[in-house]
Every structure is written in C-alpha cells, then in structure tokens.
Amino acid sequence: MIEAIKLRILQGDPIIHDVRNVSLPQLFRGLPVIAEKECPAGCSSCINACPTNAIKLNPVSIDLGLCVFCPLCEEVCPEKIIHFSNDYHLASDSREKLNVTQKTKTITPEKASAKIISYFGKSLKLRQISTGGCSGCELELNALSNVNFDLGRYGIDFVASPRHADGIVITGPMTQNMSRATEICYEAIPNPKIIILFGACSISGGIFQSSSQTERKFLKENKIDLFIPGCPPHPLTFINGLLDWLDRK
Amino acid sequence: MMSLKVQNNQLFHIDEISFHNKNTFHENVFEALSKDFRMIGLFPIDAKIPHRIIALLADLHTSFIHIVGGEFPKEQLEFESFANDYPHTNYFECELAENNGFAILDHPWLRPVRKQNVINGDEKYNFYKLEGDEVHEVAVGPIHAGIIEPGHFRFQCHGELVYHLEINLGYQHRGVEKEMLNAKPAQRIILSESIAGDTVIGHTYAHCSAIESLANISTSLRAQVIRSIAEEIERVAMHLSGLGGVANDIGLAIVSASYGRLRTLMINSLAALCGSRSGRGLFVYGGVRYDFNEETIKKIIANLEVVKKDVTEINNFLFSSTGALTRFDGTGKVKKDVAKQVGMVGIAARACGIEIDARINTPYGAYRYFPVSLITLPTGDVFARARLRALEIDESLHFIFEQIKNLPEGKLCEHTLSGKVESVITEPNSGVISIVEGWRGEVIHASFTDANGKIVQYKIKDPSFNNWYGLSLALREIAISDFPLCNKSFDLSYAGHDL
Missing domain, CATH: 3.40.50.12280 (Rossmann fold)
Structure with missing residues (x-):
C-alpha cells in the first residue's frame, strides 16, 4: 500500500490544466499560414511535392481534410509562402472550413445545435x-x-x-x-x-x-x-x- | 543448394537469381528449411508476373538471406506445401495462394490471410470448429471493446478452457503494397509511415534503407545514429505503453497510469526532434530531415532521466506485486520449440528463449558500430513478455544516452534535399531486402525493379504476420478470461498484418 502511495506521489501533477492555451514545440506542424505573397510565375512545386493532393493554386489553398501535415510543401516553396504554425486548434464542423487560404487566421467549429x-x-x-x-x-x-x-x-x-x-x-x-x-x-x-x-x-x-x-x-x-x-x-x-x-x- | 546469398540492404541484380522449375525449386527450398533457415518471404518478383516467384530464407547464424527462384508454367501455378514439415511456412503459402492464385498441394490448413472468399472461390470460409455436448464457441469482433483495431476471434471452449483460438484478420486491408507500386517517391515515405502507426520509425527506416540501396544513396554516420536514436525512443515508448496495457488488464490502475505518464515523455521527445509525437516527417531518402541542437538534446536528456529513474520504481512495484505475478506466471505459455516451429519473431520469440534480433543477427545502420545486447528470457509466458520489455527499456535508454551525448559529425542528408525526392532514381532489374528490428520484432521490406528502374514489386512483412499464430497457441488450454492479458502481452498490430 505504501509503495502504491509512493508511486502516486511520483506521478506529481502531470495533468495539463489549461488545455486551451498550451504551447506546443515550434516544430509541431499545426495550422498552415499562407503568406500574402504572389507565387512565382508558372511555379507548381508545392502541388508536385504534396503527397495527398491537398494544395490548390491561384490563390494558394490547403485542404486540411487531405493534408497529412508533412513539411514537403513548406520545404519546396521558393517564396516561403506556406508555413506550418504550431496552432493546434484545427477542428471544424464543416468540410469547407478545412480549406485554408491566405485569409484563414484560425479554425473554430460553429456551436452545435x-x-x-x-x-x-x-x-x-x-x-x-x-x-x-x-x-x-x-x-x-x-x-x-x-x-x-x-x-x-x-x-x-x-x-x-x-x-x-x-x-x-x-x-x-x-x-x-x-x-x-x-x-x-x-x-x-x-x-x-x-x-x-x-x-x-x-x-x-x-x-x-x-x-x-x-x-x-x-x-x-x-x-x-x-x-x-x-x-x-x-x-x-x-x-x-x-x-x-x-x-x- | 542453388540460391543467391545476400545480406541485409545489399543491392543485387535480378539476373543473379536462377529461376528453377517446380521440382528443383521445391528441392532447394526444402534443403534450406532443413538447414534450419527460416522463411521470411514467398512472393512473385514482379507483382504482375505471378508465375515467377522467389522464396526468401534467412540464416540466423551467418546473417545471410538465401533467395531461391522458381518459374512455373502459367497455367499450372502449384507446388507441394512445405508446411507439413516446416509449419512456419504455412502462412506464407496461404498469402501466395490468396494473392497470386497458387494451388498449394497438400497444405495442412489453407485459410484466408486478408481477403475472405478468395481461397475457396465465392464460398464462405468455415472456421475450425470443435464439436461435442459441452463444447461452445465464443465469437468476438471485428469491433472490440475499447479503442483498438478490428479483428475477429473465434474461441472453441469447453467450459472456461480454450481449446483453440482462430484469429481472422484483414479488416484493415488498405492495399499498402499495391499503393507503393503506383506512388510517387514523396508518397512512398508517407505510406510507410502509415503501415503501422505504432511502428512509424521501424517501417519508415526499412523503407528508406531499401530505396537507398536501390538508388545507391549513402547516409552519413550522424544520420544513421539519429535514426537509431529515434528507433530506440519508439521502442521505449511502445514498451512503456505495452507494460501500461498489461498492468491495466490486471487492474493495477496506478501502475498503468504511471507508465502512461512516462510514455508521454518519450513521444514528446520525438516531437521535440521532428514535430510529430509518432516520429512522422523525420525520415528522408539519404538521411534525416531534422537535427539535434543543444536545446533539444537538453530537453530530451531531461525527459529520459525522469523516465530512467521512475521506470525503475514502477517496474519494482509491478514485478514484486504478488497479485501481478500470480496473473503473469505461467499464463499464455509458448514453449521454445513450438515458438520456433511456428516462426515467431521479436519480443514474443525472445521471451521464449529464441535468440533473434535483427539489430544483432543482421546489423544495419548505426547498430553495426554501436551494438546493443541481446536479451532473452526462457519461460515464454506473460511474465516473460512483460519482463523482457522492462529489460529492453533499460538497454534502449542506455543506448540513447550513449549516442545522444556523442553524436558523430556529418551531414543530415547526403544525397538530396528532402523536397527533391523525385530525383531518386532506382537501379534497373535490381532487388533489395531490408530488415529492421522494430519494437515488436523484425520488419522486412523487399523491393524489386524492372528494366526501366520502376518498382514492380514491394513486399512488406510486419512481425505481427508471424506472431498472430503464436497468440493462438498461447491461448490453448487456459481460461478464456486470460485472453485480454495474453493479447496485450503479445501487443500485435492489425494494420501491419493487414497492410
């Protein structure tokens, strides 16, 4: 019994108290941020690199329903237009909202009925x-x-x-x-x-x-x-x- | 014996394999098996040409893999089964029958591997069934209680005693091997990361090694060491998860929760290195994408030190608890000779006393320069499978500490920028067999190209392919209520088996 209590003390306080504002490692690939820049003429590097056909051009958009959050598009973009931020708030109530464009600042689901x-x-x-x-x-x-x-x-x-x-x-x-x-x-x-x-x-x-x-x-x-x-x-x-x-x- | 001898990750030319007729093929494979070689693959060398097949036979003692080729008349795809003399070959034969339409003559028990209604045409497969007055059958799955993958289990019971358990899988079949053939290089790595999500590093390591050999790409020592560190982090994390599961199944909540906390530290260490808790995105052809810097090393060492200290206390508690030991001792026992006969691998085999570990038998990458110790236990029961994992955690932590403090110099990626993977050109008419010791056991990827260097066959073998039958045998003549505990102690993958 005492040994079990010792294990409990060893656990300390591992719980994440505020799940709303956790800062994940910089390398964590969350919500992509698409910079308000023009793509170089004729460039389609990100589309060719994307393993799941998640990207569309003119304007640049990424479908998070398809995206596997690998860093390939970010790596190949010559203008550094795509960058994966460590924002983990990504859930959505609609499929359309998962389409991230230059205008997307955050994704939040609508309240349920x-x-x-x-x-x-x-x-x-x-x-x-x-x-x-x-x-x-x-x-x-x-x-x-x-x-x-x-x-x-x-x-x-x-x-x-x-x-x-x-x-x-x-x-x-x-x-x-x-x-x-x-x-x-x-x-x-x-x-x-x-x-x-x-x-x-x-x-x-x-x-x-x-x-x-x-x-x-x-x-x-x-x-x-x-x-x-x-x-x-x-x-x-x-x-x-x-x-x-x-x-x- | 007429065979081609190759080593792990060695590139060979298809012409080096001689393709024998049916009888000579049978004689050669039989001879290899009689020398105690273990079948690790049996499939066509080109997915579109079913009548030219190869058998891969591994010799544990010399680190060689023998390749025996066979060419059959197109209209007569058949040979005598090896399984009556060497039972471990039976499942490979079932797979060949199911995938390529081979008739395996005199096979003891042809059963579906991943697709129902293929072997018997459109006829429904009948499960093995015991008959008698007090015999009853328990059917479980595909959907089980809890967050777990699907599979179907048929228990033939007499009272609470299980006489036979038949495991029927394939629910997770996504067609990974076929997808590999059509995929672009960038997609192949993502596919390998999704073969078994608990063995991301193991499978991706095997895949990258295979393609690197086919494309003559070398990796720096630093990249090899980073890969091995990631592999050992994955091993520790999954061993902690497995021990937590075993503790949970016997109702030791505090122990289970404690292992769970430590597992978080391990996977967060992977996330500190590459951004993903499961290690996705770390591997590229030619090396790794991310490097350690002072900050990540500091963070990971801090995490590891907590794990090292706390896991000792938790292990001491678990393995000295009378309640736990009563449940573990002698439960789900597989004898060493039986385990060998059915071809078990990895932790389940080492817990039966079989000396098998790809890091030692067929060393690759950093393990060639920085070997790890082989750990085995003799009893083959739940206790051995749990205890072995506890011991392997210590060994892996030791390896990581040693390596992370003495990282060799070198480029992260020798060949190409990760973004330019399209430039990876695979040799024509070549083949390679790549073996990695994932946390569960040997992960094998075999890849073959045609005259244009296009990959025309890609075969994957997860350790679960060998070990599911071991779980069936472990259940013989024990109470059905011990099934969850035995299942967790084997900790097998459905997705890795079903592909």
Missing part, C-alpha cells in the same frame, strides 16, 4: 471504430484518457458498447472489409447520435484516397458532425474541437 448541447453538453459517450486506421490515430485517442489529457474531466468518455454511446469516432480510410461492420455499429447506437471523423484518412482517404480497397459510402450518406484533421491529430485538437463545439469553457 441547442438540442445537441442540451443532450450531450455535459456528458458525451463515444464509441471508436477503426476502419483501416494504422494505429497512429488510435494511439492518440487512447492518449486522451491518460493522466496528461484526462478527457474524462469534461464528461467525455470512450465506451465499449455502441449501445452505451452517443456517437462514433471513426479513424482510417474506411476499408471495404470494415464498411458493413461500421454500419451495424452505427445502427446500434440510440438516437440522437453524432459522427466524428478523426484524422486525414477518415476525412478524405488521406494517403489512401486512391486505394481500390476502400468503400466510403457510409461517410457520404451520413451527416458528419465534426472533422478533426491531422495525421494523426494531436489529442489537444480533439479536446478543443469538442469543447468549442459543445460550447464549453
């Missing part, structure tokens, strides 16, 4: 489904419950059964072999229910967008409530996205 907030504002139980996720996203979702992020303090938890859940969090590009299981799981969740997409793979297919082994019908046919971009997204992106969406402090 009054009905959703009254149902889930203080208690939200989620069921996670991995549909071809490589385990990168799964590790970060697991990290949400550790002593640093402690998601449970906000009344948000991951549960084992869809019957106990208020919504699903999907990771992975939705493989053919998981598409039916995902539908069955979603059907098992009582109404009202929400869908959250976690990571580039689930939002757009990401690096697997051209794979013949995916079947994304479920994602097209259902309304998505929250998009969490990243490869994998940082746990803080998820926490802040949910807190904003549920209109929590």
